[in-house]
Amino acid sequence: MNSTQATLRDEVRQLAQEAFQLKLISGHGDGADVNEYQIVYQGKPRHLPLEQARFFLMNLIYRNQIH
DSSP states (O other), X not given: OOHXXXXXXXXXXXXXXXXXXXTSOSEEEEXXXXXXXXXXXXXXXXXXXXXXHHHHHHHHHHHHHHO
């Protein structure tokens, strides 16, 4: 894993922790693949590539802030 991927993974972890504390997701953690992150949303685990996980979490948090 290069430093760009490590930075992205750290950002995804921070976003996931924020979403978890806001009760927007019910769990999160590293995926089986080094380039994936697992997010439990609406009771279903989703294994997403890091970029998609980042986008998904940012949108989820943003939508929560405007409602």
